[in-house]
Amino acid sequence: MKNSIYLHGLLAATLVISTAACASTMSGVQADTEKAVENTGGAIETMDVKAALIADGRVDATSINVDTSASTKTVVLKGSVPTDEQRRVAAVIAMEQAKGYTIENRLTVVPKPPAQ
Numbered sequence: 001m002k003n004s005i006y007l008h009g010l011l012a013a014t015l016v017i018s019t020a021a022c023a024s025t026m027s028g029v030q031a032d033t034e035k036a037v038e039n040t041g042g043a044i045e046t047m048d049v050k051a052a053l054i055a056d057g058r059v060d061a062t063s064i065n066v067d068t069s070a071s072t073k074t075v076v077l078k079g080s081v082p083t084d085e086q087r088r089v090a091a092v093i094a095m096e097q098a099k100g101y102t103i104e105n106r107l108t109v110v111p112k113p114p115a116q
Contacts, residue, residue, distance in 0.1 A: 042070035045098045049075055052097045058089050064107065066094070074102045080110040 046068040053061035063079040075098045081087050091105040 042068040045070065045075060045101060049077075049094045049097045052093050053090060056089070056093055059086050059093065061090070063110075064090060068098070068101070072102075073100060074104060076104040076106060078106045080108045082110065082112045084109050 046066050049068070050061070050064070050066045053059050053064055053066070060082055064081065065078045067076045067078065068074070069076075075094050077090055077094055081090060087105065087107045087109055090107055091103050094101075094103045094105075
């Protein structure tokens with residue numbers, strides 16, 4: 001009889017611990033899923049902005065790197081362009097593509113040497 005009570009108590013304790021572990025695991029899965037969705041959203045914005053920069057004939061995008069943080073809703077343009085006008089236009093293109101995002105324009109102007 002004592003063993004039966006002990007086993008029932010042990011079983012109940014195991015179920016409580018298992019249920020708590022499941023809830024903890026589910027919480028972790030939900031957090032991981034939310035992070036993955038956030039990262040995917042950032043990656044999509046990055047691709048959209050980079051594609052728009054490449055497609056636009058006014059900007060030489062070969063030396064532009066685009067980083068996006070979906071959690072802070074920020075797009076960062078890094079790298080260089082040959083003129084100040086291209087630097088400005090790149091920021092405008094990024095704003096048009098990533099509506100609702102803040103654009104940090106960290107592009108530097110590095111003039112190309114004259115063609116010989």
